[in-house]
Amino acid sequence: xxxxxxRADARRNRDRVLAAADAAFGERGFGVPLDEIAAAAGVxxxxxxxxxxxxxxxxxxxxxxxxxxxxxxxQARATATDPGSAFDGFLTRLAEEADRKRDLPDALAGAxxxxxxxxxxxxxxxxxxxxxxxxxxxxxxxDVTVPDLIALLKGLxxxxxxxxxxxxxxxVFAVVRDGLRPQxx
Amino acid sequence: xxxxxxRADARRNRDRVLAAADAAFGERGFGVPLDEIAAAAGVxxxxxxxxxxxxxxxxxxxxxxxxxxxxxxxQARATATDPGSAFDGFLTRLAEEADRKRDLPDALAGAxxxxxxxxxxxxxxxxxxxxxxxxxxxxxxxDVTVPDLIALLKGLxxxxxxxxxxxxxxxVFAVVRDGLRPQxx
DNA sequence: GACGATACGGAACGTGCGCCCCGCTTCGCT
DNA sequence: AGCGAAGCGGGGCGCACGTTCCGTATCGTC
Numbered sequence: 505x506x507x508x509x510x511r512a513d514a515r516r517n518r519d520r521v522l523a524a525a526d527a528a529f530g531e532r533g534f535g536v537p538l539d540e541i542a543a544a545a546g547v548x549x550x551x552x553x554x555x556x557x558x559x560x561x562x563x564x565x566x567x568x569x570x571x572x573x574x575x576x577x578x579q580a581r582a583t584a585t586d587p588g589s590a591f592d593g594f595l596t597r598l599a600e601e602a603d604r605k606r607d608l609p610d611a612l613a614g615a616x617x618x619x620x621x622x623x624x625x626x627x628x629x630x631x632x633x634x635x636x637x638x639x640x641x642x643x644x645x646x647d648v649t650v651p652d653l654i655a656l657l658k659g660l661x662x663x664x665x666x667x668x669x670x671x672x673x674x675x676v677f678a679v680v681r682d683g684l685r686p687q688x689x
Numbered sequence: 690x691x692x693x694x695x696r697a698d699a700r701r702n703r704d705r706v707l708a709a710a711d712a713a714f715g716e717r718g719f720g721v722p723l724d725e726i727a728a729a730a731g732v733x734x735x736x737x738x739x740x741x742x743x744x745x746x747x748x749x750x751x752x753x754x755x756x757x758x759x760x761x762x763x764q765a766r767a768t769a770t771d772p773g774s775a776f777d778g779f780l781t782r783l784a785e786e787a788d789r790k791r792d793l794p795d796a797l798a799g800a801x802x803x804x805x806x807x808x809x810x811x812x813x814x815x816x817x818x819x820x821x822x823x824x825x826x827x828x829x830x831x832d833v834t835v836p837d838l839i840a841l842l843k844g845l846x847x848x849x850x851x852x853x854x855x856x857x858x859x860x861v862f863a864v865v866r867d868g869l870r871p872q873x874x
Numbered sequence: 875g876a877c878g879a880t881a882c883g884g885a886a887c888g889t890g891c892g893c894c895c896c897g898c899t900t901c902g903c904t
Numbered sequence: 905a906g907c908g909a910a911g912c913g914g915g916g917c918g919c920a921c922g923t924t925c926c927g928t929a930t931c932g933t934c
Contacts, residue, residue: 511901511910537891548913550894559892613851645864652860655852659844659861666798667840675837676844679830683868696931699881722921733883735924744922 518555520545526566529607534563564620567611571623574598578630588643591634592681598657599677602664609661612654628654645686656680703740705730711751714792719748749805752796756808759783763815773828776819777866783842784862787849794846797839813839830871841865 510518524545528536538559542549556562577597584590601608612624631650638644660680664673695703709730713721723744727734741747762782769775786793797809816835823829845865849858 513900514911517912538893539891542913548915549892550896550913550915551911553893554911645867647860648864649857649860651852651854652857652864655848655857656861656864659848662847663840663844667836669836672834672837672840675832675834676841679833679837679841679865679868681868682872683864683866687867696880698930702882723923724921727883734922735884735926736882738923739881 514554517545517547517551521547521552521555521562522565525562526569529563529566530605533606534610538562563607563610567607568620568623570605570608570611571620571627575623575626575630578627578634582630582633582637587634587637587641591638591644594634595657595677595681598661599664599673602661602673606665609658609665612658612661642686644684648684656684699739702730702732702736706732706737706740706747707750710747711754714748714751715790718791719795723747748792748795752792753805753808755790755793755796756805756812760808760811760815763812763819767815767818767822772819772822772826776823776828779819780842780862780866783846784849784858787846787858791850794843794850797843797846827871829869833869841869 521541524541528541528544538552539549541562542552545552552562556565578594581590581594584593598608611620628650631653635644635648635650635653639646639648660677663676667673706726709726713726713729723737724734726747727737730737737747741750763779766775766779769778783793796805813835816838820829820833820835820838824831824833845862848861852858
């Protein structure tokens with residue numbers, strides 16, 4: 505467990521693999537063959553396995569960074585003065601990222617993995633703050649829970665990422681956003 | 690092309706395969722191995738291929754029936770006196786079927802297939818009537834299009850079908866339904 | 875009941891992909 | 905420069921799955 509520092513070339517290759525994986529997973533989701541990622545990184549498949557025990561581990565490494573980004577963003581917004589637009593801002597950011605990060609739904613779904621679950625838990629906590637503040641401020645309906653929100657976002661990301669028409673994505677997003685507002689009646 | 694009548698055992702096997710495929714696809718989506726479907730039908734894989742040229746063709750045969758069901762339902766509701774609740778009713782029906790028909794999203798997505806596209810076109814036409822009537826009646830916001838609706842439903846079905854908590858599904862559905870209402874402002 | 879046509883079953887093939895192995899290269903220290 | 909250790913590459917294995925082939929069984933007719 506002495507975590508000896510990596511040799512220079514090893515570190516370089518590791519970084520290249522991560523970069524290639526980030527790009528490939530982002531564009532096409534978890535489905536990309538590992539050999540392709542290796543090739544894009546200018547590396548043999550064996551090298552990928554020297555650094556990551558499994559394809560899933562590689563995916564998690566990439567996803568972890570993505571989710572941690574989201575957490576940081578959510579936390580930053582949580583201190584904004586207007587809870588409603590803080591919530592909106594977060595949702596909008598997600599919608600905008602949808603087609604640049606096709607793997608986000610998979611990442612959110614794969615909460616079963618080690619280490620990943622911590623990040624997802626953090627995300628849930630951060631969303632909890634964002635959501636609760638927006639709810640008490642009357643910007644979001646009260647009966648929605650954090651799991652609901654995540655499920656909704658997952659679906660939204662999938663739809664927006666799958667369909668090519670950006671206008672459709674915007675309208676669908678608007679429907680969901682409006683549905684999240686308090687309903688009179 | 691003389692479409693000679695099938696031998697008795699052939700017809701029986703064909704029906705069994707269709708029934709098994711319907712059940713398997715419905716429960717687990719397009720992903721089920723074909724061998725498993727064959728086994729469930731008490732038949733060898735070769736027999737399946739005697740009746741359907743490809744796995745996709747089998748899936749389409751099942752999907753076609755599902756989509757045609759939806760079309761019939763939508764058409765029936767289209768003549769109801771209250772356009773708003775007709776629309777709601779259709780949505781509710783879909784939400785209720787979500788976990789019994791896990792393949793519905795795939796079926797809606799696979800509009801690229803022959804014959805299938807006809808059925809999807811019919812569904813679009815039927816939805817068009819349902820939607821237009823609900824919109825003119827003021828029950829649904831005017832900026833939503835049929836493709837929007839289908840994308841939304843696809844996402845909804847996926848989310849509801851994936852998650853095990855039925856209460857979550859109900860709340861998510863409520864959010865979407867409310868988001869589809871005309872927004873004041 | 876016998877014969878040809880039809881259909882069946884499941885072993886086998888091809889492909890795609892995750893993952894491992896091992897001979898060779900490269901690094902880093904002295 | 906030289907040597908041991910660390911790392912690399914890519915061929916190859918095993919598995920899953922869609923699809924095909926063909927020897928055998930079943931059907932339907934005369």
